[in-house]
Amino acid sequence: MSTTGSIRDECGESSLSKKHHSCYSRGGGCVRLSLVLHGEAAWILCELRKRGVVRSYADCVNQAILLIYREVTEQDLRAARLKTLQNGLGRDEDK
Numbered sequence: 001m002s003t004t005g006s007i008r009d010e011c012g013e014s015s016l017s018k019k020h021h022s023c024y025s026r027g028g029g030c031v032r033l034s035l036v037l038h039g040e041a042a043w044i045l046c047e048l049r050k051r052g053v054v055r056s057y058a059d060c061v062n063q064a065i066l067l068i069y070r071e072v073t074e075q076d077l078r079a080a081r082l083k084t085l086q087n088g089l090g091r092d093e094d095k
Contacts, residue, residue, distance in 0.1 A: 033061065 037045060045060055054060035 045057060048054050049057065054063060056080055
């Protein structure tokens with residue numbers, strides 16, 4: 001999978017280190033993507049649209065980002081729970 005393109009936010013910035021954090025506050029702001037997909041990613045995108053799973057290419061990208069965010073958040077939660085359990089077990093062994 002390869003992509004080419006640029007990222008621009010509502011502030012007109014083209015880098016990810018921002019002075020204006022309003023673009024990145026949860027639920028606020030916008031980011032404009034201009035990209036070209038090649039290979040498997042392009043095929044999957046077209047297939048999902050043909051099957052009616054997504055309404056548009058933008059909808060697909062939006063859903064993918066939300067899914068990735070959800071997965072990463074769940075992974076972080078699992079890691080935190082594991083750390084908590086390990087810390088709790090360590091204390092029990094000291095007794």
